[in-house]
Amino acid sequence: MTMTINVKDRFADQVMAFLKTLPKDAVEVESSRPWYADEVKRRVEEYKSGKMETYPLDQDFWDSMDKRIDEMDSH
Structure with a gap:
């Protein structure tokens, strides 16, 4: 059987911990979590x-940024 389950990020670690308690051949997990989430x-x-x-x-620094923004706005 194939099933898709969407898990909220805040519960992801708990769900993964639960899945690890099942027999190794019981579940195949395909992570759809973007790579940048792990990097962040x-x-x-x-x-x-x-x-x-x-x-x-x-x-x-902020003064120079304000100046650049003002210059861009004037064009």
């Missing part, structure tokens, strides 16, 4: 762990 999750964990290097953007 990895980067969030990296940021929270303090391993990701970040730098603050100062007011000069």
Whole structure:
């Protein structure tokens, strides 16, 4: 039997844990989760762990961005 089940992201880990309790040949899982969701999750964990290097953007940066936007609006 083939069946499609849509699982909300917040329950995905619990569903996967449940599926792993079933016999190995009972279920085939084809993930339709976009690759970038895993990448975002990895980067969030990296940021929270303090391993990701970040730098603050100062007011000069934002002033230059405002200037560029104003220039584009005037054309």
